[in-house]
Amino acid sequence: MNLKQYTKEFSYNLRLAYPVVLGMVGHNLIGMVDNIMVGRLGSTELAAVSLGNSMIFIAMSLGIGFSTAITPIVAEGDAEKNDTKIRSAFHHGLFLCTILGLVLFGVIVLAKPIMEMLHQPDEVIALAKPYLDWVAFSLIPLIMYQGYKQFADGLSLTKYSMYAMVMANVLHVGMNYVLIYGIWIFPKMGIIGAAIGTVISRIFLVMFMHIMLSRRNDLKHFFSNFSFEEIKKETIKKIVSIGFPSAMQMLFEVVLFTASIWLCGNIGRTSQAANQIALSLASMTFMFAMGLSVTSMIRVSNQRGLQDYKKLIVVARSIFLLAIIIESVFAIVFVAFHQFLPHIFLNMENTIQLTDNTEVIEIASKLLLIAAVFQISDGIQVVVLGALRGLQDVKIPMYITFVAYWVIGFPISYYLGEYTSMKAAGVWVGLLAGLTSAALFLYIRFNYLTKKLIKN
Known part of the structure; x- marks a missing residue:
């Protein structure tokens, strides 16, 4: 196999991936803007947003993971030129995403007492609870938006979610600024202002997406005459059979990262803030791999629909290679700027917070060195997962990710964080171990399945 056959796929992969990445x-910027603006209020406020968002990310991972079931069915229908299949996947998917959004909102509101059980600082919990109520509500429009996004992605129309997200972000930054700090006629609301800003921007997000897609002439027939009579039990079963394991895969990873927030919270407030900074930066670079993962899912689904399995392998491997190259560049950036990057998040002119902030920067810069290595593993595992979803193989990968994150990763994080002098750095070594195991076993699975498809 020569390298050229993979590299010639790069330009199409990037064209499909860059809107998803953006x-x-x-x-991610919605959370990052909250962190930066709230960080100016103080480390207790930053820790409260971090704690609240840790619970939101768990719910969000279920919603986003579940919604990915729509894309491979739509992409396969697109390759087969089967409009009935596409319409059915879209309508059923959006219906299920709306129900899931409502359920997750209810679950998060009821789950607030968990904060006390996690032995988080009292002053952090007091601020986090009202913040959580509002941000939990924003899950309803967010997961409905995912239904639209995955439908558009399946048709290779990846730019629409980018446009909607840009518009929602501009609105979010403006709303946050006036509501957090109390500008003009608006009261100073602190972290509640950040939460309300998130709700408003996410409602507009789903509205932007609906308007843009429904106005396209070639898509109008997918939006007309929706009725509950069209909802069929067997289609719901198919989407759930792909969506549930996909949601679990994402949940296992997100809960592992959430556990790192809690473990660092147990170590101390400065470790928790440092962890939040390193996570924010690593999450931003991870979005590039996530974009390639969606590309992987779309292109593998298309080739599966066309039953061209040799081309499927070339396409998938070209995306894996691209992910390794991009994440390696970010790794170099993290190593080169590991002492500078944490300063973006903290107000070093605040003399009252100076001792805390200096400690936070020292810990965060160590974590970024580990993050430099782990994002390569993270990139590989997520693009291979995308390819496996494109093959509609979700059950075995669900078990693989569970073992990698919870049988290998978490025990290492827990032991090194709680019982050694490595503290927060030890927690991140565990994350690295889990992600590397997942990347290795998922690739073995992909290799096995594609060889089997060609043989048959």
């Missing part, structure tokens, strides 16, 4: 970065 949309994902936009998703």
Whole structure:
């Protein structure tokens, strides 16, 4: 196999991936903007947003993971030129995403007492609870938006989610600024202002997406005459059979990262803030791999629909290679700027917070060195997962990710964080071990399945 056959796929992969990447970065920016603006209020406020968002990320991972079931069915229908299959996947998917959004909102509101059980600082919990109520509500429009996004992605129309996300982000930054700090006629609301800003921007996000897609002439027939009579039990079963394991895969990873927030919270407030900074930066670079993962899912689904399995392998491997190259560049950036990057998040002119902030920067710069290595593993595992979803193989990868993150990764994080002098750095070594195991076993699975497809 020569390298050229993979590299010639790069330009199409990037064309498909870059709008998804920018949309994902936009998703992430909503949380990052909250962190930066709230960080100016103080480390207790930053820890409260971090704690609240840790619970939101768990719910969000279920919603986003579940919604990915729509894309491979739509992409396969697109390759087969089967409009009925596409319409059915879209309508059923959006219906299920709306129900899931409502359920997750209810679950998060009821789950607030968990904060006390996690032995988080009292002053952090007091601020986090009202913040959580509002941000939990924003899950309803967010997961409905995912239904639209995955439908558009399946048709290779990846730019629409990018446009919607850019518009929502501009609105979010403006709303946050006036509501957090109390500008003009608006009261100073602190972290509640950040939460309300998130709700408003996410409602507009789903509205932007609906308007843009429904106005396209070639898509109008997918939006007309929706009725509940069209909802069929067997289609719901098919989407759930792909969506549930996909949601679990994402949940296992997100809960592992959430556990790192809690473990660092147990170590101390400065470790928790440092962990939040390193996570924010690593999450931003991870979005590039996530964009390639969606590309992987779309292109593998298309080739599966066309039953061209040799081309499927070339396409998938070209995406894996691209992910390794991009994440390696970010690794170099993290190593080169590991002492400078944490300063973006903290106000070093605040003399009252100076001792805390200096300690936070010292810990965060160590974590970024570990993050430099682990994002390569993270990139590989997520693009291979995308390819496996494109093959509609979700059950075995669900078990693989569970073992990698919870049988290998978490025990290492827990032991090194709680019982050695490595503290927060030890927690991150565990994350690295889990992600590397997942990348290795998922690739073995992909290799096995594609060889089997060609043989048959």
